[in-house]
Amino acid sequence: MELSKNFIPGETEIKWNEHWKNKGYFNSTPDDRPAYTVVIPPPNVTGVLHMGHTLNETVQDILVRKARMSGFNACWVPGSDHASIATESKVVQMLKDLGIDKNTLTREEFLKYAFEWKEKYGGIIYNQIEKLGCSVDWNRVTFTMDDHYYKAVIKVFVDLYKKGLIYRGARMINWDPAAKTALSDEEVEFKDVTGKLYYLKYYLDSAGVIPPSGEQEGGSFITIATQRPETIMGDTAICVNPNDERYAHLKGQYAFVPLINRRIPIIFDEYVDPTFGTGALKVTPAHDINDYNLGLKHNLEVIDTLNEDGTLSEAAQIYVGVERFAARKKIIAELAEKDHLLKEEEYPSRMGYSQRSGAVVEPRISTQWFLKMKEMAEPALNAVVGGSIKIHPGDKFLATYKYWLENVKDWCISRQLWWGQQIPAWYDDKGNVYVGETLEEALKNVSSESGVVSEDKTHSSQLTTHNLTQDADVLDTWFSSWLWPMEVFNGISQPDNNKEYYYYYPTAVLVTGQDIIFFWVARMIMAGMHYKNEKPFSDVYFTGMVRDKQGRKMSKQLGNSPDLLDLIEKYGADAVRFGIMISSPAGNDLLFDEASLEQGRNFNNKLWNALKLLKMWEGKQSNEQGIVNSEQSVPGVFAPSPSEGSGVRPNFAINWFQNRLNEVRSELENMYAQFKLSEALKTVYSLIWDDFCSWYLEWVKPGFEQPIEADVYKKTVEFFEELMQLLHPFMPFISEEIYHLLSQKEDDLCVKQFGKMEAADKSILAEGELLKNVITALRDARSRNQLKPKETIKLHILSEKKEVYQPIENILAKQVNAESIHYVNDAVADTTVVAIEKDKFYIESEKQIDKTALKETLLKDLEHQKGFLISVQKKLGNERFVANAKPEVIDLERKKQADAEARIQTIEESLATL
């Protein structure tokens, strides 16, 4: 079989994706094995996967594949989120481009467009997930507006309403004037901005009757500082601190709102900070949460001067219909003109922006539906604080989580949109509310606007379904996503006798971004605790944010957000997965650089070439399995003395690598347990590249034109297979491909179970290290003496423990290109000497050696050793150290001392021979 020069990912990926799918490997049904369930954080249905998703999905796939290969019934549920605001605004924009105004459509017409849009673009993310190699169960695809899911959301709403946890009321909420909907507190993002503080004159009504004219002179006034002069028309009071002597004389007085000359009272409240601004505050209950509270306390009128689209309303009297920020400019100009503007100054402040539309959020009083959070929060808090849900990495987020839940406010769950689950509440013309999963059911559950649920038969008998109108609003997207881990198994819609629900829930681990800890993670825990009295997942793994290599957030404007499919096209899915994982320290932000994908591609190539090497050997094996004696041994393969009794002769390289594998497998288990996936990948990478390719394969490599011993070949193939298995969760395609190319097989790697773990033999590993050190040191010496790789040397070893070197001398000779190895008892003249521990290696070559350079190297080493010896001696000379330190620590120090002394002696002797 002819193998291509380099690994070609494209075809391989398609081939294995199809094969895996045909075999149904990733489809899960409950069985006797323990379940390992992961639910994907559902991406927006019409979105595309960005690098953050790529990281997320890769992490999940690694965990799921590892579990699948470790005896678990792995089930990874894919799906997508209807993302009400995001999708609706996209659809509205699409309609606009077609020349259609949403307002001219009926709800049904609009939803028809929206579903068409969803059908058209909803498949993109699924395609990307598949291309990336994600081993999800495609039979379980769930969308948050699927029929059963829709019903589940409605069911939960009705249930919580009946329990008195959901209520409707007029409150100050965050209003998005662009999307024209209410937002939850979490959907508002604050940014620092430099605003301006305007100092305005409010003339006092000393006489109590006559409104001052605009150009009034000499009249007394009170100065108010405000950032938002366009809201003055909504002012209904001026407030000062009762202890502020400057304003004590204003008790019972009134002032006039500039421009419109409305008369407002001056009130006193300790809320006002006398040291801030002028110590006097204008109170606008309709447009500021604090003012709203003050208004409630002092029974002030509420004048809403803004329309829902952010333009000034009729109530403003002036600039009606003008957009709020344009109105601000005009009002400032008019205030200045009419001598109401004393001064303006720069002022740093924070402004709230809508997470979705980017519009500046307007505090607004509005009637909305709310979920009481205190009751929901406590079990969710205990689940994490009590340790039954573990957050990774560490407990970096524990404090944040705890603080949020302890101070959580009620959740505004209604949205003035059409795309989503419509609130199952109906109203009659008397203001009564009927809540139920269906209209018929709702009729049985009438309640007054603010009242409690009652079974009022008189109402229901008089009313028919025609008299009622359903609430036009839909529910917040997160009010559906918080049921995700349950409802993907129909746990809410059909909880009874639901085998799957009991088998798969709670899920194993949730992998998500730390930015949605409140939106989603905390609320899923709430829903889980409330409806199943069981956590939704045992572990939460937070990935960091993906940034570009300069540390900037990825964004369309900057053009630094690469297209996933382009990257897969260019480097291959395995390389993309490798690249993003290798640069991804758990929980920290990741600086994305295409260079790491190149590294992944290069790694593919390395694997491919190792495969090619083995395929070359495959046809060239010696048949005398286990019979060849050491004198006739295949060059390059060391054949040590037969092990007692067995007749099978272990080979040092094989023995060493077997133990390296054992050692690394146990390290990997620890890393997986701690979700240190990036480190795990690094470990596998290094095991393959360094230990296997650079050392092991070179050690067992037969000489030119020589066959490889059949046993050795067989073992090497097994090692390679085992390495592919370790690599598989990270790089599924190439590992599966190589696994099949190595030998004919019936099974597939993606479902091959890991073998038993074996303990590693430390002494063999130590011997391997010694061998590597000797080889490296000798190569370094060669390099310093400018010996060409082809120039051979004669190696003389001066050691008290020949028996250590004899078994590995074949390997050693080959690795340092020595034509012979001799053991000596004295220094060899005119050679380069290398000292390792207590042993000396003399390199004899035809080339003249550079004594100066050699001397320099030895002196440098000597200096280092002496310095080290002093530090050790200092320690051991310290009585208190000897008295207090643990015996094993002292022994270690003594050994260090002895070693250092021996080495110093070796080096000095070597110097003497020069």
Added chain:
RNA sequence: GGGAGCAUAGCUCAGUUGGUUUAGAGCAUCUGCCUUACAAGCAGAGGGUCCGCGGUUCGAACCCGUGUGCUCCCACCA
């Protein structure tokens, strides 16, 4: 304003309850190699006052205090 976290090689990070050498890895850099798997490679090397200061300890990158500089989260001061 409240809270959390970070600071180790040019860059990105490891460094397990304080003692396995005078601190490791990958990338980048430098040197030598077209060696019959791989130049997307091989071999080798250089590079660090573990942010500053103080303390605890026989012993500190690690624990404590303090200063400096970053990052994030939360919060209604006009």
